[in-house]
Amino acid sequence: MSDSPTTTSALKNPLALSAPPPLTEHPTAVYLSGLAPGSRPAMRQALDTIARVLTNGSCDAMTLDWTALRYKHTALVRTILMEKYAPATANKMLCAMRRVLKEALRLELIDAKDFARAVDIKSVQVCSELQGRALASKEIADLMQVCFDDPTPGGFRDAALIAILRGSGLRRREVVNLNLNDFDKSTGAMKVWGGKGGKNRTVYLPDAAISVVQDWLGIRGEESGSLLCHVNKAGCVVLRRLTPQAVLFILQKRGEQAGVGHFSAHDFRRTFISELLDSGVDISTVQRLAGHASPDLTARYDRRGEQTLRRAVQTLSIPGFRTKTERDSKN
The missing domain is CATH 1.10.150 (DNA polymerase; domain 1)
Structure with missing residues (x-):
C-alpha cells in the first residue's frame, strides 16, 4: 500500500x-x-x-x-x-x-x-518616512468637478463615491459593502458592518456629502441592495455591488480627467484623519470614526505637515521675553 x-x-x-x-x-x-x-x-x-x-x-x-x-x-x-x-x-x-x-x-x-x-523575534524595522499623502482641497474639488461635469449615472455615482471617501474616511472594502438601508438620509449616519477586525461602527457624513449621495440615489432608485453599484456601458444602473478593484479604476479614471497627481483610495482616509485632527477633534473620537484599534494607529495617518507643527508652537510664550529694541531702551 x-x-x-x-x-x-x-x-x-x-x-x-x-x-x-x-x-x-x-x-x-x-x-x-x-x-x-x-x-x-x-x-x-x-x-x-x-x-x-x-x-x-x-x-x-x-x-x-x-x-x-x-x-x-x-x-x-x-x-x-x-x-x-x-x-x-x-x-x-x-x-x-x-x-x-x-x-x-x-x-x-x-x-x-x-x-x-x-515568538521572541523582533519586527522588521520600518522606514520612518510616511507612506501616502493627504489630498489638497483643490485636488478634491477638481475630482468632484469632473464627476459633476459628467451628466450620466456614472458621474452621479462617482461623485457619491468620492464624497463618501472624503467625508467618512472609510476603507475601500467598507465603502463597497454599504447597503442602501445602512445610510440615513436625514442624519448622514452610515452603518459599517464587519470592518477591519470584524468590528461594526457608525460614521457620519457632512451635510455637503449627504446632498451628493442623495443626488445619486435619485438616479439609483430606492430598491434595496448595494448603496454604490455598477453602471453599464449603456449608462443603465445595475444593482450589482462594486468591488474594491472597481473603486481603484474609478478613482484612477477621475484622477486622470481632473489632472490630479497619483493618489490612492486610502489617501482619502489619511486626509480625513489629518483634517479632523487639525480642526481640533480629539484623537479618541477620530480613532472611533476611523475604526482603529488604538490611538497610536490613528496618529500614523496624520499627514498635516510642517505648517501645522509651526502653527502649534506659536501658541507658546517665552516668559520675560523682550525684543532687542525693548532691551536697548532699558539700557
Whole structure:
C-alpha cells in the first residue's frame, strides 16, 4: 500500500504534519476562522509562504506542523522575509505566524516556554518616512468637478463615491459593502458592518456629502441592495455591488480627467484623519470614526505637515521675553 501524501511529506520534512488534525484543533484553521472574510485570503497566502520557506516548498499552511516550530525556525523566517519583502509586508506575515502559534498555545498543542521563545523575534524595522499623502482641497474639488461635469449615472455615482471617501474616511472594502438601508438620509449616519477586525461602527457624513449621495440615489432608485453599484456601458444602473478593484479604476479614471497627481483610495482616509485632527477633534473620537484599534494607529495617518507643527508652537510664550529694541531702551 502506497504512502499517503501527508505521510510521504512527513518523511521528507520533519516539520510536516504526520496526520491532519480536526479543523477545530488546527491552529491555522482556528486563526483564520477568527478573521474578517476579507482578510482571510491575504493571511492564508502569508502563512502558505512561510510554510513553503520552512519546508522548501513541500508544505502549505494546513500541512505544516506549527507546533514543531522553535526559535531557530522563526528567526530564519524573519531573515528570509526581511530580504524578500518590504518591511510592512514582512511584519504583517510575521504577525500572522505569531497569531497561529498563539492559537497553538491556546489549544494546548505547544509548551508555553517553546511558544515564548518562538515568538521572541523582533519586527522588521520600518522606514520612518510616511507612506501616502493627504489630498489638497483643490485636488478634491477638481475630482468632484469632473464627476459633476459628467451628466450620466456614472458621474452621479462617482461623485457619491468620492464624497463618501472624503467625508467618512472609510476603507475601500467598507465603502463597497454599504447597503442602501445602512445610510440615513436625514442624519448622514452610515452603518459599517464587519470592518477591519470584524468590528461594526457608525460614521457620519457632512451635510455637503449627504446632498451628493442623495443626488445619486435619485438616479439609483430606492430598491434595496448595494448603496454604490455598477453602471453599464449603456449608462443603465445595475444593482450589482462594486468591488474594491472597481473603486481603484474609478478613482484612477477621475484622477486622470481632473489632472490630479497619483493618489490612492486610502489617501482619502489619511486626509480625513489629518483634517479632523487639525480642526481640533480629539484623537479618541477620530480613532472611533476611523475604526482603529488604538490611538497610536490613528496618529500614523496624520499627514498635516510642517505648517501645522509651526502653527502649534506659536501658541507658546517665552516668559520675560523682550525684543532687542525693548532691551536697548532699558539700557
